[in-house]
Amino acid sequence: MNEPGLQDIWVYLSASPLLGLTITLVAYGLAYRLYLKTNSSPLANPVVTSVAMLILLLLATGTSYSDYFEGGQFVHFLLGPATVALAVPLYQQFSRLRQLWLPVTISLFCGVVIAAGSSIGLARILGGSTEIQMSLAPKSATAPVAMGISEKIGGLPSLTAVLVVITGITGAVLGTKLFEWIRVRDDTAKGIAMGVAAHGIGTARAFQVSSQMGAFSGLAMALSAFATALLVPWLVDLLEAWLPV
């Protein structure tokens, strides 16, 4: 009987970050392959499939999220340097940005205010608690930024991280269809909208459409991360003053 042996191995593995890290990369690898197999269908978004696989696996083996995160944190940590890395596409698109600085500034300002304002407003109308409203407010910004803001305005940072991911997936899945319906064909406008509304996951999708859309989406994600950090706490105060709960 090698039952006790397996048990020992499992005890070792579940206490080590190796397992969480490895299953994250394996699940993403499988999900990405599936995504390519479906000709990059937005419905087979690799984040959706890998998150689903991992949750099912963790539930099936009775592993807690905190045990998984011992390993998952190494991947999660890279969101920080990835945010810094956005300076590079921003710099590379600078000449194009300089020509379009006024439209981009106006669109970003409106987009960030609409993203935060509409999520607080809708959640409030639909009866969501203040904690939920505040966790939703920064959902269109990239994860580390959104989590930082959520904490400042009284949301739950870890819930915000989840909502950020769902928002990104929603944007990536619906984006191209929406732009078709409203007849926006310019890759610059599509990219800016994708980056403002759906941050990195939207940007990954935008790069599939065209490199110009991807670059502008990355640019919008970088700028809106900055704008969200500056505007959302102020917007929350303003809403508090105008529409007290």
Place this chain on the structure above:
Amino acid sequence: MQFLNGITLLLVYQLVGEITVRLLGLPIPGPVLGMVMLFVTLMIRGKAPESVDQASTALLSHLSLLFVPAGVGMMAHFGRIADEWVPITLALLLSTVITMVATALIMQVTTRWFAKPLPEKEGGNE
């Protein structure tokens, strides 16, 4: 070695960003300040060094992967999401759609208003 230099530089900027934000009590997250500082550095230097370019391309080309552990965090919030699933799902979905549509339309309209009409397939003539 190039890649290692690039990653090191990104981490140094993030670290300086985090420290500055804490020292000065700024309202923005550390990595965002790090991004701004790196952007300013690139502007001053006039080009992105190969190492930084490589490291940032590597990180950004699999950006979706980096969101996976946070997404799995959903399982730790099942209870709360189940309690308030109507406001959460509807607000999230509608708000994302509204934001995307509004931003795309605003960008399209303002580009027509403000940008000098450029001939097609010709960029960057300042």
